[in-house]
Amino acid sequence: MAAETGTNPFNHLLKTINIGDKDFKYYDLLQLDATKYDKLPFSIRVLLESAVRNCDNFHILEKDVTNILKWEDHQTQSVEIPFKPARVILQDFTGVPAVVDFAAMRDAVVRLGGDADKINPVCPADLVIDHSVQVDVARSVLRYAPNPGGGSVGRTCSRQQRNPPCSICVNSGLPILDQVCPFHQQKTEGATALQKNEELEFERNKERFLFLKWGAKALQNMLIVPPGSGIVHQVNLEYLGRVVFNVGGLLYPDSLVGTDSHTTMINGLGIVGWGVGGIEAEAVMLGQSISMVLPQVVGYKIIGQLGQLTTSTDVVLTITKHLRQVGVVGKFVEFFGPGISQLSIADRATIANMCPEYGATVGYFPVDEHSMKYLSQTGRDEEKMQVVEAYLKANKLFRNYSDPSEDPVFSQIVELDLSTVVPCCSGPKRPHDRVTVVDMPSDFKACLKNKVGFKGFGIPEDKLSTTVPFVFDNQEYSLTHGSVVIAAITSCTNTSNPSVMLGAGLLAKKAVEAGLTVKPYIKTSLSPGSGVVTYYLKESGVIQYMETLGFDVVGYGCMTCIGNSGPLPDPVADAIEKGDLVTAGVLSGNRNFEGRIHPLTRANYLASPPLVIAYALAGSVLTDFEKEPLGTNADGKNVYLRDIWPSRDEIMEVEHRHVIPAMFKEVYSRIQYGNERWNELAAPDSMLYPWDPKSTYIKSPPFFETMTKELPKVSGITDAFVLLNLGDSVTTDHISPAGSISRNSPAARHLASKGLTPREFNSYGSRRGNDAIMARGTFANIRLVNKFIGKAAPKTIYIPTGEVMDVFDASQRYISDGRRMIILAGKEYGSGSSRDWAAKGPWMLGIKAVIAESYERIHRSNLVGMGIVPLQYHPGDTAESLNLTGKESYTIEIPEDLKPGQAVTVKLNDGRSFQVVARFDTDVELTYFHHGGILNYMIRTML
Numbered sequence: 001m002a003a004e005t006g007t008n009p010f011n012h013l014l015k016t017i018n019i020g021d022k023d024f025k026y027y028d029l030l031q032l033d034a035t036k037y038d039k040l041p042f043s044i045r046v047l048l049e050s051a052v053r054n055c056d057n058f059h060i061l062e063k064d065v066t067n068i069l070k071w072e073d074h075q076t077q078s079v080e081i082p083f084k085p086a087r088v089i090l091q092d093f094t095g096v097p098a099v100v101d102f103a104a105m106r107d108a109v110v111r112l113g114g115d116a117d118k119i120n121p122v123c124p125a126d127l128v129i130d131h132s133v134q135v136d137v138a139r140s141v142l143r144y145a146p147n148p149g150g151g152s153v154g155r156t157c158s159r160q161q162r163n164p165p166c167s168i169c170v171n172s173g174l175p176i177l178d179q180v181c182p183f184h185q186q187k188t189e190g191a192t193a194l195q196k197n198e199e200l201e202f203e204r205n206k207e208r209f210l211f212l213k214w215g216a217k218a219l220q221n222m223l224i225v226p227p228g229s230g231i232v233h234q235v236n237l238e239y240l241g242r243v244v245f246n247v248g249g250l251l252y253p254d255s256l257v258g259t260d261s262h263t264t265m266i267n268g269l270g271i272v273g274w275g276v277g278g279i280e281a282e283a284v285m286l287g288q289s290i291s292m293v294l295p296q297v298v299g300y301k302i303i304g305q306l307g308q309l310t311t312s313t314d315v316v317l318t319i320t321k322h323l324r325q326v327g328v329v330g331k332f333v334e335f336f337g338p339g340i341s342q343l344s345i346a347d348r349a350t351i352a353n354m355c356p357e358y359g360a361t362v363g364y365f366p367v368d369e370h371s372m373k374y375l376s377q378t379g380r381d382e383e384k385m386q387v388v389e390a391y392l393k394a395n396k397l398f399r400n401y402s403d404p405s406e407d408p409v410f411s412q413i414v415e416l417d418l419s420t421v422v423p424c425c426s427g428p429k430r431p432h433d434r435v436t437v438v439d440m441p442s443d444f445k446a447c448l449k450n451k452v453g454f455k456g457f458g459i460p461e462d463k464l465s466t467t468v469p470f471v472f473d474n475q476e477y478s479l480t481h482g483s484v485v486i487a488a489i490t491s492c493t494n495t496s497n498p499s500v501m502l503g504a505g506l507l508a509k510k511a512v513e514a515g516l517t518v519k520p521y522i523k524t525s526l527s528p529g530s531g532v533v534t535y536y537l538k539e540s541g542v543i544q545y546m547e548t549l550g551f552d553v554v555g556y557g558c559m560t561c562i563g564n565s566g567p568l569p570d571p572v573a574d575a576i577e578k579g580d581l582v583t584a585g586v587l588s589g590n591r592n593f594e595g596r597i598h599p600l601t602r603a604n605y606l607a608s609p610p611l612v613i614a615y616a617l618a619g620s621v622l623t624d625f626e627k628e629p630l631g632t633n634a635d636g637k638n639v640y641l642r643d644i645w646p647s648r649d650e651i652m653e654v655e656h657r658h659v660i661p662a663m664f665k666e667v668y669s670r671i672q673y674g675n676e677r678w679n680e681l682a683a684p685d686s687m688l689y690p691w692d693p694k695s696t697y698i699k700s701p702p703f704f705e706t707m708t709k710e711l712p713k714v715s716g717i718t719d720a721f722v723l724l725n726l727g728d729s730v731t732t733d734h735i736s737p738a739g740s741i742s743r744n745s746p747a748a749r750h751l752a753s754k755g756l757t758p759r760e761f762n763s764y765g766s767r768r769g770n771d772a773i774m775a776r777g778t779f780a781n782i783r784l785v786n787k788f789i790g791k792a793a794p795k796t797i798y799i800p801t802g803e804v805m806d807v808f809d810a811s812q813r814y815i816s817d818g819r820r821m822i823i824l825a826g827k828e829y830g831s832g833s834s835r836d837w838a839a840k841g842p843w844m845l846g847i848k849a850v851i852a853e854s855y856e857r858i859h860r861s862n863l864v865g866m867g868i869v870p871l872q873y874h875p876g877d878t879a880e881s882l883n884l885t886g887k888e889s890y891t892i893e894i895p896e897d898l899k900p901g902q903a904v905t906v907k908l909n910d911g912r913s914f915q916v917v918a919r920f921d922t923d924v925e926l927t928y929f930h931h932g933g934i935l936n937y938m939i940r941t942m943l
């Protein structure tokens with residue numbers, strides 16, 4: 001939000017602009033220094049605008065504006081800058097803990113004599129519930145259903161009886177079975193897969209949903225999109241993205257942070273945004289800025305034309321591999337060049353989506369004419385669009401990709417010619433291991449034999465041709481290495497893109513018409529990212545063909561993309577385990593690390609939706625589509641993939657006719673009220689949340705229990721014991737794992753004490769609303785290596801007696817002893833995904849400080865946000881060089897007038913001492929520390 005008039009030193013830049021007979025104000029950046037401004041990458045112009053508008057000489061200084069404006073000089077110098085995004089987006093896994101914190105803050109404000117109503121997000125926050133639904137049930141069609149061809153339950157296929165016989169099924173080449181043929185299947189009267197999955201989703205998540213529904217009612221500025229609506233990033237693209245904000249007549253660019261790594265997808269629409277940890281997101285919601293290093297910007301030039309048979313998925317997999325080779329971690333990527341006008345906004349969003357996979361912070365496409373057309377196509381208000389275009393043009397934030405004179409200066413330029421892109425997949429274990437479709441059989445064969453690694457499974461020579469027969473629905477099949485057992489059209493990466501979704505639909509139509517079928521044991525699914533997808537698949541008449549091949553709509557959410565792929569049929573699972581087979585999942589998602597998609601699919605390939613169907617038809621990733629037919633048609637002729645693959649022109653023609661603004665308007669007009677089950681949830685109306693002491697999912701956290709109105713006196717840390725003595729590269733996943741809760745962990749014991757069985761434990765990720773579980777899960781990763789233990793185990797020692805115990809149990813012993821605790825660590829402490837519980841968890845254990853050789857940037861700021869002191873050894877010092885065993889006791893002197901980056905002294909009980917740097921990098925961070933954390937600071941400002 002803008003600082004108050006008079007406090008912002010840049011208010012002289014405010015200018016009036018008349019658009020459609022109305023006057024608006026905006027900060028005219030061209031007045032700063034037009035020559036420098038013209039050279040700035042467009043993504044940096046957005047950061048600059050935010051700094052100018054929000055400058056208050058406390059959180060954001062005039063110096064910060066100068067630093068951004070002089071980006072060309074400063075981009076390689078690791079200059080820290082603040083950024084205040086316009087809004088926040090959350091999904092339910094990360095949104096639940098954020099709403100828990102808001103509820104707890106309200107309690108604290110009331111306890112301290114304040115007004116709970118003041119605790120609300122200050123900037124708009126949208127929470128989309130999309131991560132909970134699973135593919136429990138796949139195909140909706142029952143094989144023994146009565147069918148239009150005349151067959152009846154349990155009877156022989158009607159093709160033998162009809163006169164004239166059905167040409168499709170008679171010529172399909174299928175054996176005559178004691179069941180109806182796939183072409184005559186129809187939906188049963190009973191619940192569809194979609195209905196069944198949604199029912200189970202509500203059964204499992206009722207407590208969490210009730211809590212979020214309370215949040216939707218109680219918190220202002222927060223929109224909660226109910227389950228069953230779509231995937232967060234697609235809803236953001238199609239509906240929530242504003243492109244330009246208009247707050248009381250002040251115009252400024254839309255920008256955001258989100259608590260999901262693929263928040264980057266919105267950059268395809270010209271909105272700068274990326275994923276952050278929960279504490280940072282909460283800070284932004286409470287009106288604070290985030291701190292970041294002024295990024296280098298890699299210019300990615302796109303030239304040439306896409307071939308008729310290639311898709312945007314092929315383009316993004318090619319770019320992902322390319323940018324991984326270039327090395328863009330921590331940098332912005334900005335796309336430019338004449339080839340961009342070839343790419344629709346949906347194509348650009350697909351490319352922006354996979355930003356975390358190529359490692360950049362954002363993959364930005366500045367707004368252009370295509371962006372405006374997309375806004376129109378998705379039913380956005382015409383009057384608002386006029387404002388969007390006029391404002392962006394006035395501030396030179398609108399691009400003409402064909403005009404090279406508009407190209408800014410970049411840190412580095414790399415190039416892709418679209419005509420070189422060929423159909424491809426990525427896998428079997430990493431998103432940037434691109435393999436052309438032509439090379440898939442040879443690549444997979446090599447992977448089978450290679451030693452275990454990203455491109456290897458280490459299958460011995462004598463096991464390479466293992467074949468395991470099994471019976472599924474009274475029919476014999478067999479599985480071998482490479483057999484496809486999951487084929488999922490899933491993930492916002494692709495479901496937001498009508499061209500690939502319609503491409504899949506057209507391919508399905510041609511496949512069915514040619515008499516091709518998918519083996520019934522393959523778990524096929526279609527998880528649209530919004531209701532619009534189903535709408536246009538229906539309107540264009542292709543959805544029935546997708547259903548015929550088993551690609552029924554199974555739910556609106558992340559589903560297979562997040563690993564909610566549900567169980568495989570027992571006979572399939574048994575066969576895989578029996579033969580120790582490397583079977584495959586093929587999905588249109590963006591991540592394929594081993595174990596993410598399904599425990600039994602060791603090979604997972606990312607592919608475009610049409611290719612997902614192609615591999616389902618083929619049944620194996622070893623299929624050579626050039627040489628091997630997918631089946632035979634009515635004339636007995638072989639049908640190859642090339643015979644049924646729709647051309648780009650064909651797809652565009654259908655898209656043009658069927659993807660229309662009215663669809664978006666209709667679907668999104670009922671987004672908040674369209675889910676009956678959600679509507680029926682009776683959430684409390686109270687200002688304060690009535691915590692249920694019996695709930696094992698939602699619990700009031702103790703963060704503010706002892707907080708006082710007055711600022712606590714800064715005191716040093718006296719005689720602290722080292723809870724953990726860690727080495728290099730301890731990740732947030734080591735600190736706060738997200739996966740399953742192991743049966744002999746402190747968290748499992750706690751849940752068992754509440755009467756839950758292991759089947760009900762669920763994951764740490766789903767229990768982030770319960771601090772008692774998360775505290776017990778802190779450092780509970782079985783891969784944690786603690787030097788006190790010497791091998792991987794989630795254990796430590798209780799120093800006074802030397803007993804080995806779970807980390808949580810040791811922390812509780814120290815707390816009852818009245819002892820303070822610190823952590824010793826090596827380089828890059830807290831790397832990996834940004835995760836707020838990696839700072840909240842140690843706080844819960846009573847950790848007061850960490851001494852590390854270096855920190856991951858976001859994790860360090862999360863520690864500050866929780867009031868934990870991040871201390872850093874002087875260069876060259878390490879625990880080893882200082883002869884620290886970790887078994888000493890540590891006294892850390894923290895002066896009351898501590899300054900950013902000041903050296904402080906650490907004294908050991910044996911008389912030795914050394915100096916470390918207190919890594920509070922700004923005055924704002926020190927303010928948070930003095931308050932005991934950022935949330936405490938916010939509470940006091942509300943009193």
Ligand code: SF4
Binds near residue numbers: 262557558589
């Ligand atoms: S569909 Fe996949 S990428 Fe998209 S939000 Fe869900 S988990 Fe993330």
